Amino acid sequence: MHSEFENYLKNYDLPDEAACRISSLAMSRTLRRNEFLMSAGEICKHKVFVMSGMLRIFNITADGNEHILQFSPGHGWVLDVESYDRQVPSKVNIGAVEPSEILYWHKADFEKLLIEVPQLRLYADQLISRNIHHSRDRILSALGATPEEKYEEFVQKFPKLLNRLPLRMIASYLGVSLKTLNRVRHAQLQRI
């Protein structure tokens, strides 16, 4: 798992030595389907990289509804940024959608790496920018898009996730009811 991660880092211009150093401080873990990595109320103490499978970040509101903030399929990072940065209890849960393999770093180790390895800092900055752009698009979509547009955006952005996710999770991610999502999908199939 570690060597696969080192190969992944090479896509981001991290030299072998840097990739090896980052990988050397990582721990690994497997998660069963539906297993929680972190529950709301806990403090996010690790940077987590998903090697295979898929995790999701979500919260559950007082009325019992689940709202999904993010899907993290293989080769993506997952954490609650606010809880990790400020070491305060998290408002969200992180759980496995599929059986998953992860690598994770203690916060103190990762911060040490960010200082030691300037290329990691550059890579982290790229990820942060991408996160900000993506969140901006998501807010605009949540404010103004119709359920049809929201579903279409999802299909465009995450074509490979469609068959891996139960419909209720796609609905929770889009912020529409399952009934609405079924209607939108049905109408779309009729058009093809």
Next chain:
Amino acid sequence: MHSEFENYLKNYDLPDEAACRISSLAMSRTLRRNEFLMSAGEICKHKVFVMSGMLRIFNITADGNEHILQFSPGHGWVLDVESYDRQVPSKVNIGAVEPSEILYWHKADFEKLLIEVPQLRLYADQLISRNIHHSRDRILSALGATPEEKYEEFVQKFPKLLNRLPLRMIASYLGVSLKTLNRVRHAQLQRI
């Protein structure tokens, strides 16, 4: 305006010399109410700090509806991060809600400052984290909160903005219709 900005920076532990250097590369400008600072399709070339007044970042969808991403009252930063980072055409507009005074920096100058002044980098990182936390909350709220909860969150977060904004802009920010916002406000007043 420049000395007021330097004083503001001192709240973030930037030493006099650093604040003075940052301020020395800033240009200033005033905006009339409703004047645009940037239109969708343009490339965001400046970091902008609002000294007084208020700006908003918004987009207009094909059906002519306005969706507000952010209000930036005095002593806040405003830019389209994606357009600024990647120098691609912006999807959003930036305009003045009130007569406003701004300071702004050319991207190249600001990037030079980030290298020259390590404390500016730390301050910028704080702002980025705050932006990410705030976006996360906003997405969860857009997905799961009722109009009543959305309005209540707005009142809690921005009590000072309530009397400065037309209701239609608050509705555009919350992603609810003006009619719904009026109903929510009316019901709230009845409860007091």
